[in-house]
Amino acid sequence: MEVVEGSYAVAHAVKCCRPHVISAYPITPQTHIVENLAQFVADGELECEFVPVDSEHSAMSVALGASAVGARAYSASTSQGLALMWEVLYNVSGMRLPVVMTAVNRALSAPLSIWNDQQDTVGARDSGWIQIYVEDIQEAHDALIQAYRIAESREVMLPAMICMDGFILTHTYEPVVLAEQEETDDFLPPYDPEYYLTVERPLSFGCFAEPDKFMEFRYMQHEAMERARFKIKEVADEFERAFGRYYGDLIQGYNLDGAQIVLVTFGSIIGTMKEIVKHEKDVGILKIRSYRPFPVKEVREALKDARVVAVVEKDFSAGFEGALFSDVKAALYNHVSDLKLLGFVLGLGGRDIPPEDISKIIERSRVVMDQGLKEEWEFIGLRGEIL
Amino acid sequence: MEVVEGSYAVAHAVKCCRPHVISAYPITPQTHIVENLAQFVADGELECEFVPVDSEHSAMSVALGASAVGARAYSASTSQGLALMWEVLYNVSGMRLPVVMTAVNRALSAPLSIWNDQQDTVGARDSGWIQIYVEDIQEAHDALIQAYRIAESREVMLPAMICMDGFILTHTYEPVVLAEQEETDDFLPPYDPEYYLTVERPLSFGCFAEPDKFMEFRYMQHEAMERARFKIKEVADEFERAFGRYYGDLIQGYNLDGAQIVLVTFGSIIGTMKEIVKHEKDVGILKIRSYRPFPVKEVREALKDARVVAVVEKDFSAGFEGALFSDVKAALYNHVSDLKLLGFVLGLGGRDIPPEDISKIIERSRVVMDQGLKEEWEFIGLRGEIL
Amino acid sequence: MKLRIGAIADPGTSIVNRTGGWRSEKPLIDHSLCIRCFNCILYCPDSAVKYSEKEGIYFDYDFCKGCGICANECSGRAIYMVMEEK
């Protein structure tokens, strides 16, 4: 174990995965990841093509081209950058190219904010990318290595983003076990695609689909996502065998046994939650590790014995409610109906989440447990005085 | 009434709204709208700045700049274009600029498809734009005029997109009442913003928000969306008084009285559905007219007496299910739990939806009503033979 | 046909699409006028003009769309267009 910055840990993991092509465009708070990678290259520690592009749109397009020619491609971005490469995100997944990226979580403009929330990647939940949300730096590091195994497996062939809270994880120093090159090599075989651009077999990539076929291509993507559910589990298990670390498969429960109140969430907030929850014996945490594919069955199973479920998230769909809140309710409807679901939106645009906010959420949940539901969801931590 | 192409009807409505700046980038099947507008300008029938941009990203940015300087701005796009302007979409709503656009619905690449589905705008549900989905050409025309009233009202100040199925509505000719210039002028006052860029009062637009303020700006957007709920209703009513036409407010029910099965959906599929449903006495239709703001209470109210609800849509969130399906379940959870919800995904990438598909959905719903739920959602119209 | 992921197609498969059906005019050649400049081959958009030592210039009517470029560009005025009969 070493104390390193989150961004360094991620860069290190990327290096161990031996990407052929790295293409990313700087944007706070993703920058340190890319800068570390650039330094590895400048110091001869990492041999790869580091392509300094003109925009995120180009970054993802370069990754796309590289992946299509059979190279392992990496990118990293966040927020505005993710939004700018939007079209390419859908394109990469539709072309079934297993690009892996670290999606640092940051708020979306306007107003501009360089600080953390999860509106950016949550807004990308339809894009056909696998989304793994990580809880701490070690997981950000480990999940990256897992991601290539999952994405590149022939049953899956889908891109994956590891979602990591900006600043809170990227800019924090804490003890991390950095992977060894050999153990990574043992775990992660070279990328060996069935189809790639080569004069040896001059295939045409990215043909268009008329109405008699498009729907079936989408269905194949759907099936791949279904298979990814199993792959994510399998890779998590194998990773544990190889590296001795485990973060759950699609979900991970904490204190769920006998919990009457369950906090459902993802990302770094879980750290603070754990500190609170360890003092509360009837409160558990359900971490959504894989947001896409969404762990429908796992969520049903994990929550079936709870009485109140509080979904806590750093995003919301304007004109409705938090996206995770909707998704959890959607997963439970038709199946588990005797619990109350509460939504909490907090931490937007870098609003710090002190432990008291978590306590407040638990308190509210208790009130609902006793007195029934009034407001279904609310913002936590609003400063009423400036409104 | 005249028989005109859907795109022409929309262009006509735009013309009647007297936009100062039109900025759009061509993309099938939005092109005819913009071409008609260009012809109006070339023929001197519409005085405005028609800015022929280099991309959709620029189209929306030009609209943004124009709106900020106090001009009424219009754009139109679809699919890839919408995805390319993604970042600007969030920016316009965050800057609270009441740009109005016609968002023609088309599938998203890859594979490339120029044909209709609703993945594009549904994927934009978090963007802070008001989204109205229209059922036919007349509504596409009318909703556009309503949109400016809603968006520009001082209580709202949010951009709005009128979502209109590509080809199915844009390229179809049918009888439409085209608005008169005077009646539109009476209904829609000139845009009169409280703040705009001018040397008379040199304000700074688009400042950035530190963590002590960002969340409150988002909350203000949320409140504006809440107010938009009322505004949409109010404007629908006033429109009816002025023009004699009405399409519902946030929702519209059809045959809901005593319906045991309710089909929930939006867009042009409702036409075909109505043809089927009129022969089925216990089947109703709930049209979601305003998808954002999402008609939470209205949906609860409208569905509370049903037994099976079938949510029918032309999109899905890969790794989960249809977005509308999730949203409807989410709205009902905690409130209405004694009905069964079923999801159906169809019509992707231009797959035609024959009446039999609707009949099949009703059939499936009957089976569930009698025998309970098995598969929660499914694709309709898949060609198994090519999978 | 089963779909292949990513809409990846095997090379040169459009050859199944007999665009000759699009034709409303049809090129014919008067071999005696041909000076073998090969403009017709160079400029045919559909690669439908062929040549062999034995037959000289000839047309692949499976694909010829009848655009008339070969006739227009023919140095020897050897190619001419006639209405397609069907």
Place this chain on the structure above:
Amino acid sequence: MKLRIGAIADPGTSIVNRTGGWRSEKPLIDHSLCIRCFNCILYCPDSAVKYSEKEGIYFDYDFCKGCGICANECSGRAIYMVMEEK
């Protein structure tokens, strides 16, 4: 403070932000050396160099960040920097 929609701010309001506090060195002037070339005014990034007929060149220490450009660009070598005392 109540927020205004769209994060729209009133002009020139950064004047409340006394960046003088950032300073670790401080410009001083020896008026006798000043030749009134006004380089100091021209090049001060913080508009912290002022001039009046009466006082000649002087500094607005509320905003001067102590960059030293005025001293460096002073034609008369009239401006010099000293450590900030606090």
Place this chain on the structure above:
Amino acid sequence: MKELRIHGRGGQGSVTAAEILAVAAFRDGKFSQAFPAFGAERRGAPVMAFLRIGDEPIKIRSQVYEPDYVMVQDATLIGIVDFMKGLKEDGILIINTPKSPDELGLDGNFRVRTINATVIAKEIIGRPIVNTTMMGAFAAVTGEVSLNSVIDVVKERFSGEVGEKNARAIRRAYDLMAKGESS
């Protein structure tokens, strides 16, 4: 409600034909809906357009699968396109061809009417653009639209001499077909 499917080639004005017939039918007091088979076809490639005419507002949005009428604008499509697909029993097929229905030898429980629209168009309009001529034939054969409405709409669309010529072609086709001749 009656449904028509038009087969033509990109650039031949099949969509315009459907549109004009829709406008004309509406003038006649009916409801109508016209739309193309949405596609990416280039000039010369086979295309389709659709028309629905009815006494009530037309709500249905699907393609036409079992047309009452099929109109083929270009005889070179024969053998290339399955234009008889789904045609209703007792439906009518109207083909632009110099041949007679018998010569075509098409099998099915539908009626076949032929018209040499290309010749008419070349002769009257001066160019082999047959879509207007075919409208005349459609009006005559099906009675779904009135000749006058079709002519009125075409004249509004194409002003001056061009409109006149097209109107004449339409009338010629109408007369021929009304007389039951397959020209």
Place this chain on the structure above:
Amino acid sequence: MKELRIHGRGGQGSVTAAEILAVAAFRDGKFSQAFPAFGAERRGAPVMAFLRIGDEPIKIRSQVYEPDYVMVQDATLIGIVDFMKGLKEDGILIINTPKSPDELGLDGNFRVRTINATVIAKEIIGRPIVNTTMMGAFAAVTGEVSLNSVIDVVKERFSGEVGEKNARAIRRAYDLMAKGESS
């Protein structure tokens, strides 16, 4: 778990200070976490960094609101920044200033230690970069990290002569503060 807040200016290495202390504490067998007050501050502007040290893995992710220790790297921040905010009762405030604690006249239930780090740094390192010097003071005053670990980490970070000089400055500060002197 103990929490430290560092006040400095952009460019003065406050984050590096927090980081190095975190590494050193980890060497000493403790768990640690260091992070900046995430901001967009430019060189010269006031900034903050945080450090947590504890015996168990540190899970909490919020900012530090009630620090056990506060370290001020730059005396010019006095009067500009509310560096006493939230400082625990019995907490310790370590300030780089030539003044004595008494001269500063700060009120509160916490202890104040001062060190003239600028002078030490200028003298030993040759530049007024005080972050390493202040680490030595922190080690001495709080005992949360060992002097050796701090020096080891700093030497690894800055190789050669630079490292040596910084190590000496650290030691000097450590010795001064350990002796209880406010230099």
Place this chain on the structure above:
Amino acid sequence: MGVYRFEGGDTVKNLFVSGHRACAGCGMAIAVKLILEAAGEDVIVVSPTGCLEIVSSPYPETSWRVPWIHSLFENAASVASGIEAGLKALGRKHEAKVLAIAGDGATADIGMGPLSGMFERGHDITYICYDNEAYMNTGVQRSSMTPPGASATTSPAGKVSFGEIHPKKDLASIAVAHGVGYVATASVGYGLDLMRKVRRAIDHDGPSFIHLHTSCCTGWRHPSSKTIEISRLAVLTGLWPLYEVVDGEITDVKRLPKRLPVEDYLKTQGRFSHLFRMEGGEEIIRRIQAIADANAERFGLDLEG
């Protein structure tokens, strides 16, 4: 010149096969056929959305017999960059040259940023812009390459409009300003010249760029048989000068023994027909003539004069 000779039979590589869905008489289709003929089999081609992509790749059909990829409308240069970087990283750089073939809209409008980036980064890519002077795939909307006076569906001629008003973006000069080592203009009307330039571009190390004028009979509104003839007229009137720029120096200008008046070109096409019909059209034609004259001046087109 004259390096290439088409003789059909085995000598034709036929890498862009028949069965594609381009309009009868499409100039772009001719150009692409010739480009591949010159480039040979060892290329990987990238095409953005546009007529070329649509006519050549309706799944499962493709007209390409070289490896080919389409991603989006605006990112061909970036995708090509990724392919080139990938080939390098995989040690397969020798395998193929990366070749982008893109429309004018994809290049000069929506893809301008990526193209500029590709130039700047110095990738070893040949980028060919086939310029049919509008967005043809979507129905003849104006692009920044639509010439002044042309009517396009978003810059139509009308009661108060003569069609497009902005001058064509000077892509070749922009490429030269980026320091691109080999830059050339070409025309589908000069097939052998085109092929020679393609070969030179491909043999050039680092980025190279060809701006290739190709008539579109559908969008320009002329008979399909006239594609080549009209493309040549653009050159012969001085509206489309043919030249190469090697390391910043203009070389090899195609000189004209007798430059034709621009009317000879304009009157062949429907998109300009309003200029001959509308009052004030002559003035526009005069301005177009001035463009040709300026070209003649700038490039020394006139053999004598």
Place this chain on the structure above:
Amino acid sequence: MGVYRFEGGDTVKNLFVSGHRACAGCGMAIAVKLILEAAGEDVIVVSPTGCLEIVSSPYPETSWRVPWIHSLFENAASVASGIEAGLKALGRKHEAKVLAIAGDGATADIGMGPLSGMFERGHDITYICYDNEAYMNTGVQRSSMTPPGASATTSPAGKVSFGEIHPKKDLASIAVAHGVGYVATASVGYGLDLMRKVRRAIDHDGPSFIHLHTSCCTGWRHPSSKTIEISRLAVLTGLWPLYEVVDGEITDVKRLPKRLPVEDYLKTQGRFSHLFRMEGGEEIIRRIQAIADANAERFGLDLEG
């Protein structure tokens, strides 16, 4: 020249007020102050994301006393286009000139497409790129304007690297290739020259473009007091030639009585320090000298020689 004279007091318009959060000694801050001083009050300014925006607009504070808008990082040129179009449509064109002030990254990289479009459409906008040769706001990452040999955080010097390798994009030439009528280079080190050029650009009808070199003491790593001095050295070594291009013709080149060796410039800045430390650094310095020599040749910088 000499049109402007700063005298403090009432003669200074002070449209970019104190209290902004730029680093002490920021060259961009000086430049913006001078730009507004020259431009006056009747402008509407657009700035993309970047140091300028961040230091000047933390809500509710703003340093702007002219109407100002920030939208995104890449779209300043498009937003400016919208404003200009809006003013026209509203009949308020006389009210203000639209002025974009944008960093090198925002201009030459991510905003290149919109800029090209703005040029092409001929909007009446003055676009000034302040070029501090990297993405400073995000921590000194390379841009396409980072000069060869400079170390930036994404093109760092390292064991096997001398830092940036690509030449600077020639923005002024690219603008000229777009047919922009008034194009100039400027330097914050020559304040009055800058102001004169700003005025000319603003008075020019249609798009105008100024490429403005501004040192960033933080990113270039030099003492804050040296900002102006070092900016001047760039000019005096020939690495940053000052000139104007009016209607495509180069005019008003600032000539140098005695051109200084590039080392005089390089050695002042930390970003180049590895060149003086690493083996092989001299070769890079030689290449940088060659760039200066080529500039001298191209623009005739040397007064004699």
